[in-house]
Amino acid sequence: MTATTQLADARISVRHVRKTFDLKGEEFVALGDVSLDVADNEFVTVVGPSGCGKSTLMNILAGLDMPSSGEALVDGDAVTGPGPERGVIFQQYALFPWLTVRKNVEFGLKTAGLNAKDRREKAEHFIDMVGLGQFADALPKMLSGGMKQRCAIARAYAVNPSILLMDEPFGALDALTRVKLQEQLLDTWSRDKRTVVFITHDVDEAVYLANRVVVMAARPGRIFEIVDVDLPYPRTEEMRLSPEFAALRNRVWNAVYHQNP
Amino acid sequence: MTATTQLADARISVRHVRKTFDLKGEEFVALGDVSLDVADNEFVTVVGPSGCGKSTLMNILAGLDMPSSGEALVDGDAVTGPGPERGVIFQQYALFPWLTVRKNVEFGLKTAGLNAKDRREKAEHFIDMVGLGQFADALPKMLSGGMKQRCAIARAYAVNPSILLMDEPFGALDALTRVKLQEQLLDTWSRDKRTVVFITHDVDEAVYLANRVVVMAARPGRIFEIVDVDLPYPRTEEMRLSPEFAALRNRVWNAVYHQNP
Amino acid sequence: ATSASGGSADAPEALEHVRFGYIADFNGASLLAIADDQDLWEKHGIEVETPVFTNGPLQIQALGTNDLDFGYIGPGAMWLPASGQAKVAAINSLGNADRVIAQAGITSIEDLKGKKVAVPEGTSGDMILTMALRSAGMTIDDVEKVAMDPATIVAAFSSKQVDAAGIWYPLIDTIQEQVPDLEILAENEDFIDDVAFPSAFVASPSFVEENPEATTKVLAVLREAMDYRVENLDEVIELTSKMLKIDAAALEVEAENAKYMTAAEVDALTEDGTVVTWLTALNEYFTTAGKLTEPTDPTEYYLGDQFVEAGE
Amino acid sequence: MVAVTDATVRQTAAQRSTPQKGRSPRRRMLVLNLVSVAIGILLWWALSASGLRLPSPAEVAVRGWELLVDGTLLSDTAASLTRVLIGFALGTLVAIPVGFLMGWYAWARGLIEPWVQFFRTIPPLAMIPLALVLLGIGEEPKIFVIFLAAFFACVISTFQGVVNMDRTLINAARVLGTKDAGIFLRVVVPASVPFILVGMRVGLGAAWATLVAAELIAAQAGLGYRMQNAQLYYDLPTIFVGLITIGILGLLMDRVLLFAEHKLTGWQERR
Amino acid sequence: MVAVTDATVRQTAAQRSTPQKGRSPRRRMLVLNLVSVAIGILLWWALSASGLRLPSPAEVAVRGWELLVDGTLLSDTAASLTRVLIGFALGTLVAIPVGFLMGWYAWARGLIEPWVQFFRTIPPLAMIPLALVLLGIGEEPKIFVIFLAAFFACVISTFQGVVNMDRTLINAARVLGTKDAGIFLRVVVPASVPFILVGMRVGLGAAWATLVAAELIAAQAGLGYRMQNAQLYYDLPTIFVGLITIGILGLLMDRVLLFAEHKLTGWQERR
Numbered sequence A, B: 001m002t003a004t005t006q007l008a009d010a011r012i013s014v015r016h017v018r019k020t021f022d023l024k025g026e027e028f029v030a031l032g033d034v035s036l037d038v039a040d041n042e043f044v045t046v047v048g049p050s051g052c053g054k055s056t057l058m059n060i061l062a063g064l065d066m067p068s069s070g071e072a073l074v075d076g077d078a079v080t081g082p083g084p085e086r087g088v089i090f091q092q093y094a095l096f097p098w099l100t101v102r103k104n105v106e107f108g109l110k111t112a113g114l115n116a117k118d119r120r121e122k123a124e125h126f127i128d129m130v131g132l133g134q135f136a137d138a139l140p141k142m143l144s145g146g147m148k149q150r151c152a153i154a155r156a157y158a159v160n161p162s163i164l165l166m167d168e169p170f171g172a173l174d175a176l177t178r179v180k181l182q183e184q185l186l187d188t189w190s191r192d193k194r195t196v197v198f199i200t201h202d203v204d205e206a207v208y209l210a211n212r213v214v215v216m217a218a219r220p221g222r223i224f225e226i227v228d229v230d231l232p233y234p235r236t237e238e239m240r241l242s243p244e245f246a247a248l249r250n251r252v253w254n255a256v257y258h259q260n261p
Numbered sequence C: 001a002t003s004a005s006g007g008s009a010d011a012p013e014a015l016e017h018v019r020f021g022y023i024a025d026f027n028g029a030s031l032l033a034i035a036d037d038q039d040l041w042e043k044h045g046i047e048v049e050t051p052v053f054t055n056g057p058l059q060i061q062a063l064g065t066n067d068l069d070f071g072y073i074g075p076g077a078m079w080l081p082a083s084g085q086a087k088v089a090a091i092n093s094l095g096n097a098d099r100v101i102a103q104a105g106i107t108s109i110e111d112l113k114g115k116k117v118a119v120p121e122g123t124s125g126d127m128i129l130t131m132a133l134r135s136a137g138m139t140i141d142d143v144e145k146v147a148m149d150p151a152t153i154v155a156a157f158s159s160k161q162v163d164a165a166g167i168w169y170p171l172i173d174t175i176q177e178q179v180p181d182l183e184i185l186a187e188n189e190d191f192i193d194d195v196a197f198p199s200a201f202v203a204s205p206s207f208v209e210e211n212p213e214a215t216t217k218v219l220a221v222l223r224e225a226m227d228y229r230v231e232n233l234d235e236v237i238e239l240t241s242k243m244l245k246i247d248a249a250a251l252e253v254e255a256e257n258a259k260y261m262t263a264a265e266v267d268a269l270t271e272d273g274t275v276v277t278w279l280t281a282l283n284e285y286f287t288t289a290g291k292l293t294e295p296t297d298p299t300e301y302y303l304g305d306q307f308v309e310a311g312e
Numbered sequence D, E: 001m002v003a004v005t006d007a008t009v010r011q012t013a014a015q016r017s018t019p020q021k022g023r024s025p026r027r028r029m030l031v032l033n034l035v036s037v038a039i040g041i042l043l044w045w046a047l048s049a050s051g052l053r054l055p056s057p058a059e060v061a062v063r064g065w066e067l068l069v070d071g072t073l074l075s076d077t078a079a080s081l082t083r084v085l086i087g088f089a090l091g092t093l094v095a096i097p098v099g100f101l102m103g104w105y106a107w108a109r110g111l112i113e114p115w116v117q118f119f120r121t122i123p124p125l126a127m128i129p130l131a132l133v134l135l136g137i138g139e140e141p142k143i144f145v146i147f148l149a150a151f152f153a154c155v156i157s158t159f160q161g162v163v164n165m166d167r168t169l170i171n172a173a174r175v176l177g178t179k180d181a182g183i184f185l186r187v188v189v190p191a192s193v194p195f196i197l198v199g200m201r202v203g204l205g206a207a208w209a210t211l212v213a214a215e216l217i218a219a220q221a222g223l224g225y226r227m228q229n230a231q232l233y234y235d236l237p238t239i240f241v242g243l244i245t246i247g248i249l250g251l252l253m254d255r256v257l258l259f260a261e262h263k264l265t266g267w268q269e270r271r
């Protein structure tokens, strides 16, 4: 079962993307015919069982991997490589181990050509935002897992991309920090009109943040169901406790739960 | 505020452990005077904000790092290095990238001196248990994040240690897989009389699994509160929905939430 | 090197620049030490540069690439001028330092049959061994020849890894300290009638052709120094020792084992054809040894006339 | 630049998903290699024709043919190859455990390092008299000199590989109950393979490069010996035949190492 | 074995938490170094006393003193050091971008690799005639020969470093908008530092070891030249003074590299 939506003004569109890997000589289908359109300023979350191809899909959108067939378009052009308009947060953080937190966050700013002072100011802002102020001069090896993840978030935010591709960005964070960062993300998203594709395992989180929740299924990796979330923004803590929210959460839960008998 | 419990028959006891790191010339207190006893066959979960010293504490228990002062005892002996009775699951998986999933799981069995056939059988069992059967011959680089984590879990389980030290072991797993593995863990824990120290960010998970939930606080890393979970085992899905569970969850939530004003 | 300033009365015009290579032993360096000490270069209007080399063939190569104008070679490298790669500008000395030595108990050349004999290929040590074997009616194939460089032979002979060697003083002195009872089976004088072991100064053919005057001036310097060397050998040893920073005692041994001639003596030997005979004999040796296929006539590469001329 | 980057992505993707196309980049590589060699030979020809005192490729080819026909080249190659192979094999075999000891145990490092550092700066030429006194004039001193060259190149690399190891993997092995010997064999060695292979490749070069020095020690045959001999007689074509033979043999052995590396480090995500 | 492992753990812990104690292991290392050197010298003394034809440490010390007093040692050292430093610096400076090109662009690899592989197996001794033909007898050919030795050791390492790079870091830089040049300078170079430093350390050894060969080319002064000269008269003490000076200089330069490495790779979790 494949769910497809075709939007006229899609910022991102994935058209019949198929991705196979060579797994010890056999062809392994990581993604089998995935199609998806994401509108401008849309917030899409992706949930699905481990190994269903979420990261693979994100790599293709980021331009780091090419589909075996089909194509991914961003702003109407086929994706052939990474672009500055797309910011990526990797599942494995991918911090530069030889740079301090500050230098990591400044990395993209330097590429963008900002001068030292602007870089520093901007980096400072995002480092404080993720609560790493005290560790601005620490190397990645001195950070805890959650702190590394926050550093990666600050790095991606700093270059101010109009599309954010986030692979389980809050997975290693405690509940409190997570809620804070969720709020911040929604805040910038609504203020700066970003387009977000957000992979998560937390169904609550998926519903709380999204315009639409994409539920994927495995073997082969495909879109199982797309759940529209009709709750208004800004979302509040009360909404989390509302029956509508519970209903949506259950729908997503069931979609994830019952796909694999 | 330091909460201390002294048990007579503690399997693990942490006595006034302090751990400092050198952070760019300054002394950073990762753990300041932590004391904790874990009884035999107890299931202790640890929650706390990112960077509060959970992994540091676990490294000390594992014998991979030494406290700056104080001591950690296992079965009454000071911990001076890793021991075969303590199995560890690392926050960063730490799979051997040159070995297949199967060989990774067999690694500890080979050290234990099992013959090839027994190793293979045992490995097969645990690989199937974490749902990686199809990927037994895949290298770590071919696995998704959640699959790597499951491989690390299988590797730790395979050597059958009587103490399990688990650092966010289910953090990268989808809800469904996570629940399955929680059940399996509780199952073996109660059947094989293990002692488990389990770090997590998921308050639900912490309450659902534990005899006691240790809530840590940061700056300096310390034990903020210990919440006894008086729910009977085996725990069921219904229990998760019970008011007692909700009350406990709220207590833990509040402990985590309100420690940092 | 000598400074360019303060030209002498003989040479008011611009000094000729000459690059003169040498090897840092007594035979190779003594004339340069004298010329330097006596300011002979300036006297003859030459500004000299004296790069030091560790062997002859490398200098010949440098002559060929125009990095050097003159050089110094031992008898073992004499086939290089004979194959047209350099001119022999002057004969320096007659070597008398080469010996075939053997471990105690080996008393004749004939005893060497089947024995391990170390030899630095393409040197006068190689030559004396070949001559010695030939004089006993043998060839190199009758012994087990092991090629090594000279310093290695010292180690090999001293530690009795080889039975015999074709080698020279002062290295033999060093060996003798370790193996006092070594036997000397042959020396240069044994073959004085057949072949001499002359060391020589060589020049780049193009330099000689293009700068005949400078060549003559250089030869004049050499002549003067040669005379001085014969007369003041002890002093020259001191001078050379200072220049090379080598113990005078070692140089003395070397000096004892060579024959030094005055310019006039060399003139005489040149004019009566003796020098050409030596060179021809060497060519024959090199041809039989397989190093040369078509040797040039020595008169074509020995600048005897110019040498004599330079004295007039 | 962007175009190239994209090409890389595409190629990676193609390689991963369609194995049957995997041969094409390899063939392209071979073509590039051949083009490069052809350019080199042309350059050489031009240089030798332009009056530089170099033998022309044709002269060298003729001389090579002569040496091949009269058997010299084969027997020389056999002699040299044997020496290099034995010396190199021994050198790396000893270097890997020694490098490990140095990287792993502070005491071993303290004791061994000064000597490794000291001896590896000493030219092989200078080692010859010592080798001869200690080992005679047979094959042993020659192999010993080559051994040293390979050893020193490889020991530094292995050491660095051990020192640079990811600690978490060692920790993972330790908590699985593995002791030092097991950690060495099963964790440190595989994880250091990239470094060890650098060491082996550099060591292989060093071994060949030392050959001439080694064959100063009373060699009866061998490429280095032949070249030295030729140098005395200024026989440039023979020297070139020797150089080219050594170059080609070195290249072939390097390919074998590269192949081994490919097999051994396939687990890495690499370009 | 277990005891040692535990000691390591403790030491790591101590180092991390109490910086003022950090000096103690370093001092211990120095003591071990000194012990090792002392043992070496004793062994040498014993060997020379036992009738092996080696000069005794005392003789060598006396000769060293003489050479020092008359200024020869200093001027030789200055001459050799200049050559090695220039050759080595040029070698590594060229090797790093070339190694990167080879690792990054398939075409560059295809074109360059055969020649790198070929030339690095060619002994420096055999390069001398060529160097002389091309560059004359000044400082250039000497520096060139040393340059080659350093270059080839370093280029292989850099290449390997680039090839073995963690792809995710490159991807991280690419999604931040960085182009090839930036990726090279800001990602590949720092990430390859451990490999590059192996190359530099091996290259440094190679540079010193090549010195003797380099100074065959009409050197006026220099340690290699002095040793060669001494060989004419089999002046072993002078040769030993040369060897030891080279060894010590090599050791010191290696320490500088190690120090640089420590600064540059402090970000790594290491033993």
Ligand SMILES: Nc1ncnc2c1ncn2[C@@H]1O[C@H](COP(=O)(O)OP(=O)(O)OP(=O)(O)O)[C@@H](O)[C@H]1O
Binding pocket: A021, A022, A023, A028, A030, A049, A050, A051, A052, A053, A054, A055, A056, A057, A091, A221, B135, B141, B142, B143, B144, B145, B146, B147, B172, B174
């Ligand atoms: N290089 C590769 N070679 C072979 N198989 C691969 C490779 N990369 C990914 N795969 C396979 O593709 C599938 C999808 O992987 P992907 O990383 O996209 O999963 P995911 O949905 O992100 O899972 P998770 O939630 O665990 O991170 C997995 O089964 C994985 O084994």
Ligand SMILES: Nc1ncnc2c1ncn2[C@@H]1O[C@H](COP(=O)(O)OP(=O)(O)OP(=O)(O)O)[C@@H](O)[C@H]1O
Binding pocket: A141, A142, A143, A144, A145, A146, A147, A172, A174, B021, B022, B023, B028, B030, B049, B050, B051, B052, B053, B054, B055, B056, B057, B091, B221
């Ligand atoms: N090598 C080190 N040098 C300096 N500081 C360190 C080092 N290792 C850990 N720390 C600091 O110790 C603190 C505790 O780290 P730890 O990894 O134990 O946190 P954690 O509770 O596991 O956090 P998380 O939930 O994010 O994994 C952090 O602030 C971290 O910066």
Ligand SMILES: [Mg+2]
Binding pocket: A054, A055, A056, A091, A167, B144, B145, B146
């Ligand atoms: Mg993933």
Ligand SMILES: [Mg+2]
Binding pocket: A144, A145, A146, B054, B055, B056, B091, B167
């Ligand atoms: Mg942690």
